[in-house]
Amino acid sequence: MNAPEPLPKTEQTAAPVPRLEIRDLSRHFAGRTVVDHVSLRVMPGQVTCLLGPSGCGKSTTLRCIAGVDMQDSGEIHLDGKLVCDTVFRVPPERRSIGLMFQDFALFPHMSVADNVAFGLTGGKAERRARVEALLDRVDLMRHIDAFPHELSGGEQQRVALARALAPGPSVMLMDEPFSGLDNRLRDGIRDETLEILKEAGAAVLLVTHEPEEAMRMADEIALMRDGRIVQQGAPYNVYNAPADKAAAAFFSDINVIRGVVRGALTDTPFGQFLAPGVPDGTEVDIVFRPQHVKIDFDRNGTGPLPTSRDGVPARGVVQRARFMGSESLVEFRMDHDLSILKATVPNVFLPKPGRPLWLTVRRDRCFVFPVTS
Template sequence: MNPSDLLGKAVLSETIPRLELRDVCRDYEGARVVSDLTLALMPGEVTCLLGPSGCGKSTTLRIAAGVEAPTHGEVRIAGRKVADPSRSEPPEGRSVGLMFQDFALFPHLDVAGNVAFGLTCGKAEKAARVSELLARVGLAGYDAKYPHQLSGGEQQRVALARALAPRPAIMLMDEPFSGLDNRLRDEIRDETLDILRDEGTAVLLVTHEPDEAMRMADKIALMRRGRIVQVGAPYTIYTNPVDREAAAFFSDVNVVHGVVKDRQTETPFGLFLTPGLVDGADVEIVFRPQHCRLDFDRQEAPVRPTVEHGVPARGRVARARFMGNQSLVELAMDHDGSILKAVIPGVFMPREGTPLVLSLRRDHAHVFPCVNQSRVADPWERHVEQAAE
C-alpha cells in the first residue's frame, strides 16, 4: 500500500516533516525516561538517534512506532497527529517500517512469504513487489529459501525487503546492523541506506556507536539521560560540541583546567579567551588527541609559540602505542603531572621518559564552563595565583 493511501496528499510534500515528536515525555513507575524530546524527520533524510545505552533511545523509537504512548507531548506523521497521552494509533495505522537487530523473520515462511507478509494487495501485485525488492537487495532467486538456510547478511536483506514492501513513509531502525561482523556491516549498511534514500523514506535509526552515526546520518540527534542535547549534521556535532561530554562521546579528549580572569584563562598552552564567564569561574579547555603536535625538546632550539598552535608545554613520554595507521603517545606533563594524549599519523614510538613538547590547534580547542564549580584548582592554577600575588 502506498503511504499516500494512509496519510493523504500531505505525505507527498517535501516541506512537511514525515515524522515529528513534539515535547514528548515518557514515564515509567514515576521515573521519567524521555523528557521534553522534540525532533523532526524530513523525506529522504537519515536521522541517527545517538547516545549511550539506557538513555531512552529505544523508548523514543517505540513511541514513534506506536508501540508505546507518550506520557506528555504528541507524535505527528505528515502533519497528522497520531499520538498524545489520550490516544495512540497502532503501528499499522502509521505507515512505518520497523527493523530490529534480531531481524525477526518468520521461520515457517520462505523468503517470499516473509517479504510479502505485510502486503494487502492482490496476488499478482504482491508477487511483482516481492520480486522487485528481492532483486534490489541482491536476493533474486531466493524466493523459496527459508531463514535458516541464509547467512546473517542475507537475513538482514530479507528483513529490509519485508520492511520496504508496503512502501512505508518512515523507517524506524533499532541498531539493525549490530549482529553483523564489521566488514559485512559496512556493506549491508551502505546498501540499505542507498535503497531507503532512493525510496524517499525518512529514516530514524537508533545507535550507540558514534562511528556508525557519523557514517550514516544526514543529521544526528545526540541523546543523554532522556533528553536530546544537540542536533545537527555530523560535521557540526563533531566540530562544535555543546559541552565536554558531547565532545568525549565521539573520541578521546584532553582536558586542561583553568580559572577565568579578565575574560580570559591562562593555561600552560597560553591564554584562551573566555568571554561571557565571570572572573573566578572554573573552565575546561577541551581538545582532541588528533589536534595535537609533538616536537622533540631541543634546548638549543626551543619550539616557539605560534598563532595556530599557541604555547608549547613540556612533558615526558608515559607510553607510546602503534595503532595500525597512527601512533598514540601519552605524555605526563611537567606542569601538573596530568596525562595528555596525542595521535600522530604513521609510526612514532618514542621511548618512555623521552622529553617532548606538546602544542595544540587552538582553532580546534573548546572552552566550556566546568560542571562542578567547586572543583579544587590544580597545581598549575595554584602556580598562576601565587605568581600573581
C-alpha cells in the same frame, strides 16, 4: 473611472512539511523519566540518527513513534497529521511505519519470499511481483525460497530491510539494525542499506550508540542523554561544535585542562585561552582532541617558539606509544602537573617510553566549557 484592481499578492512558498514530527514527547516508568520532552523533525528522504549511550531513552522514543508504547505527554505527527497524543491514537498498523531491529525478527518457519510478503495486501500476483522486485533490489533473488537459518547475517539483514520496505512505509524506524553484524560486513551493508532507503524516499530515524555509524549514515544527528536531546544538527557541526564536554567526549577521546577565568582569559601551561562571556573566577575545562595536539622535538630542554596558532609549548615525557593501523597513539606524562595527555599522529610514530617531547595545541580546535560539577 473605476479604480484599478490591486495586483495579486506574491505567493509565498509553503514551508516543507516534515514526514515525521514529534513534539514534547515524554515517557515515565515507575516514577523515572525515560524520555524527557523530546522534539524532533525528519523530512522525506532524510536520515536522522538518534545517538546516545545505552539507557538514554532512544529505543523508548522509537517505540512510542511506532505505536507499540504510549507516551505520557506530547504529540506524534506524520505528514502534518496527528497520529498520537494522550487521547487520540492511530493503531500501529495504520501508521505507514516500517520497523527494523537488531535481531531482524524474521519468521524461522517461513521462506524468504513469505517473510518479505508478510503484511502485504492485494492479490497473489501483485504481492509476488512486489517481493521479487525488492529481493532483486537487495540482490537476494537466488534465495527467494530459502529459509532464514540458511542465510548469513548480512543476508538476513537484507531480508529484514526488504520486508520493512515492502508495504511502502513513509517512515522507517531502525533500532541498532547493524550491531549484530560482523565488523567486516558492517560498513558495506550500512552503505547499501542507506542507498536503498534514500532511493525509497522514506524518512529514516536510526537509533545507535555508535558515533561512527551516526557520522557515516546521518544527514542530521540528535544527541541524546538522560532522556533529553542535548544537541542536534549536521554531523560536521555536532562534532566540531559540541554543546558541552560530555558531547565532545562521546565522539572521541579528549584531553582536558582545567583553569580559572581572569579577565576573559585562562592561564595554562600551554598559554592563555580565551573564555569570552565567562565571569571571573569561574573554573573552566579546556577540551581538545588527541589529533589536534602537535608534537615537536626536545632541543636540550627547550621546545619550539610560541605562535598565535599553536600557543605556548609544554613538555611531556612519553609513557607509551601504540600503532593503531592508520595512526599512532602516544601518551605523555606532562612535566607541569604529571597529568596524562594523548596525541595521535598519522602513520607510524612510536617514540620510546621516557623520551621528552614538546606539545602544542591548536587554538582553533579547543573548546572552553564552564565546570558544571
